[in-house]
Amino acid sequence: MxxxxxxxxxxxxxxxxxxxxxxxxxxxxxxxxxxxxxxxxxxxxxxxxxxxxxxxxxxxxxxxxxxxxxxxxxxxxxxxxxxxxxxxxxxxxxxxxxxxxxxxxxxxxxxxxxxxxxxxxxxxxxxxxxxxxxxxxxxxxxxxxxxxxxxxxxxxxxxxxxxxxxxxTGRQVLGAPEPGPLTTGGAVPDLREVKGQESAKRALEIAAAGGHNLLFVGPPGSGKSMMAQRLPGLLPPLTSQELLETSMVWSVAGLIQRGALTRDRPFRAPHHSASMAALTGGGLRAKPGEASLAHNGVLFLDELPEYSAQALDSLRQPLETGEIVVARANAHVRYPARFQLVAAMNPCRCGLGGAGRGACGKAPRCQRDYQNRISGPMFDRIDLTVETPPVTAADMALPPPAEGTAEAAARVLAARAMQEQRLRDAGYDADQARDQAVNARASGETLDRFAAPDEAGRALLMRAGESGGLTARGWTRTLRLARTIADLDGSTGVLRRHVAEALMYRRMTVGAQEGFDRQTAPGAETRAF
Structure with missing residues (x-):
């Protein structure tokens, strides 16, 4: 038997x-x-x-x-x-x-x-x-x-x-368990606690509204980590579908405690000593890595150049495809990894860069060598690059800002609602709308239809492309970013000013010949096309 x-x-x-x-x-x-x-x-x-x-x-x-x-x-x-x-x-x-x-x-x-x-x-x-x-x-x-x-x-x-x-055998009856608690809206750090850095806060809001990848560059103590930790508070709660997808990954990893699920988006911040397997998954028994645990949430990489080149480059594919494939001799294991990358780095190894008090004495070579630890294709996948200058005593003496996380989150929610409504009005089916409702994922016909700039904006973008400063990927990502800026502006069309702001945020990856040095040198000017 x-x-x-x-x-x-x-x-x-x-x-x-x-x-x-x-x-x-x-x-x-x-x-x-x-x-x-x-x-x-x-x-x-x-x-x-x-x-x-x-x-x-x-x-x-x-x-x-x-x-x-x-x-x-x-x-x-x-x-x-x-x-x-x-x-x-x-x-x-x-x-x-x-x-x-x-x-x-x-x-x-x-x-x-x-x-x-x-x-x-x-x-x-x-x-x-x-x-x-x-x-x-x-x-x-x-x-x-x-x-x-x-x-x-x-x-x-x-x-x-x-x-x-x-x-x-009928001697005892086991009752069905009840689902664990569902939590949402837990305490998150408030943007009011960040003094100064208004440009960086603006970039953080844009990144939240469109799901864009973001890099903060600045000396130690300028608030890079503080702002990254406040990004989850700007993001809308997980939808029911996203909650199930995220919880499935966490369940396989054994990280769900007492059956409790949360609608808050994941925020993962691995140490810069993390290996490629720790970031993307693997090991003797293939387990989800930090990128998969951040699915539908935020992956924060502090001290970006300190990660190994192999570990960083392993993220290039999931940043495009939204999934990770762990290859084995006898099997291929797939994990979802649609995360929003937020990174932070110092201007150079010494920390302070080539300008201002305490400037690096080895500039510009120190800065160039430090930047070169990050590959060009990795930089090309970052939509917004923002400099965070040192916070001065005058900044610290200011009263708390009038606007905090609640006000910024309301604008982000309105922009995302505009993105979803746009696709529903266009007759997209549920799967298409869910996949491309966030601007950072828009592609193909969706991008051509809703992110095409006006005549002046297109001319500006053409000049940027002809200068050799934009790759094909950079062109697409600039259009996505401009669409998000327009949504925050409440504009149905993408105008020249939206394209100009989007190009400004990509200035760090524009023009390899100018590179990192010019942007951190005294008297540096924003590049205009």
């Missing part, structure tokens, strides 16, 4: 069906427990955890050859969540519970040696996949509130193996 239980294997945030088949072979003899079906080390060790858990609840393994097959056999199986389905299929084969009791259920969970069921990552995508297969999900008690967010899926969340056995 073969007993079967359904479980899942995680391929990125997608949960793929796996059938756990257990068969008892032979007459009385030594117990031999074998797991087949491309198990990794953690799955192979399930034998000992299952053996210990059975002993913990007073069961002994039969004196037979036990074969546990994880089908399909060519799909790699990783993780400790296969413990529970293997144990359930084995108990059904032993006659401890009726095999028919497991019909209609999938299971995930790690077993302790005392029979307790420990939490595992991926309960939410597992519940979504089980519901799509017409099954309920059995998961650890600790992840029950998380799994309960999967709509109408049936959920059982036992604390221990013996409690689950009692439920299936």
């Amino acid at each position: 073969v007993a079967r239980v359904v479980t899942v294997a995680f391929d990125g945030v997608e949960a793929r069906r796996v059938d756990v088949e257990v068969q008892l072979v032979g007459n009385d003899g030594p117990t031999i427990f074998t797991i087949v079906g491309l198990p990794d080390k953690a799955v192979a060790e399930s034998r000992e955890r299952v053996r210990g858990a059975f002993a913990g609840i007073g069961l002994a393994l039969p004196a037979k050859r036990i074969i546990a097959n994880l089908a399909p056999a060519d799909l790699p199986k990783e993780g400790s969540h296969f413990d529970l389905p293997i144990a359930l299929a084995l108990m059904a084969a032993m006659g401890v519970i009726a095999p028919s009791a497991l019909d209609g259920w999938a299971a995930i969970g790690e077993l302790g040696l005392d029979g307790q069921i420990a939490r595992v990552g991926g309960a939410l995508p597992a519940a979504v996949a089980a519901d799509a297969m017409g099954l309920g999900l059995i998961c650890p008690e600790a992840t029950g509130p998380e799994a309960a967010w999967a709509g109408g899926a049936r959920i059982l969340a036992p604390r221990s193996l013996i409690g689950l056995v009692n439920h299936f």
Whole structure:
């Protein structure tokens, strides 16, 4: 007799069906427990955890050859969540519970040696996949509130193996868990706390309104990190679709606590010593990296040139495609990574650059060498580059600004509503509207139709392109940025002044021959086209 239980294997945030088949072979003899079906080390060790858990609840393994097959056999199986389905299929084969009791259920969970069921990552995508297969999900008690967010899926969340056995044998009834709390609008730092830096605040508002990538350049203490940390407060809450996408990534990473979800957008700020695998995902068992954990939110890279070149360049593809592919010899794992990049850097290694009090004595070479740590293609993907000059004593003595996060967030929300309404009025379907409602994602016909500048604006953009200062990518990103500036201005069309401001924010990547030195040199002038 073969007993079967359904479980899942995680391929990125997608949960793929796996059938756990257990068969008892032979007459009385030594117990031999074998797991087949491309198990990794953690799955192979399930034998000992299952053996210990059975002993913990007073069961002994039969004196037979036990074969546990994880089908399909060519799909790699990783993780400790296969413990529970293997144990359930084995108990059904032993006659401890009726095999028919497991019909209609999938299971995930790690077993302790005392029979307790420990939490595992991926309960939410597992519940979504089980519901799509017409099954309920059995998961650890600790992840029950998380799994309960999967709509109408049936959920059982036992604390221990013996409690689950009692439920299936009619001695105990396990209730369905309630979804965890949904929070939103948590305390965020206010823009009123930032003294001075009005130009940088304007750029921050534009970046929030259009989802654009942003770079702050300035000496230490000029407020770069402070402003980056205030960006999430300007962004609108996650939509229901975005909430599900983001929570699925966090669930696979095992970062959802007590089933609590939040509508606040993620803000991830990895240290500059982070490796490529830490940023984009990977490792022995491919896990989501910081870029995926920032999906639908903000990835903040402080001290940008201090990151390794390999780590920075690994972000170039997800900045364009919105996803990360972790390649393995036997599989390719995909994770969503549609994040907004905000970065900060000093003008040079010494910190203060080539102008003003305490200027670098090695300018301009020090600045040029420091900038060259960041590749040109990476710079080309940054829409706004803003200098943050030192904050003076006069700035610090000023009273708090009249406008803070609430006022800026209201303008951002109005601009985003304008973007969405524009697509709805144009007859775009739901998927197209959702994908291109934020200006930073607009492309093709959407860009041509809604971001085409007026005659004067087009002439200005043409002069910028003919000067060799704009790549094809830079041209597209400038149009997107100009469209966002027009939205904040309440303008239905893109005018010359909007294009001019957009080009000003791209001045750091314009003109390799002028480069970084001219912009930080005393008396530098904004380049005009």
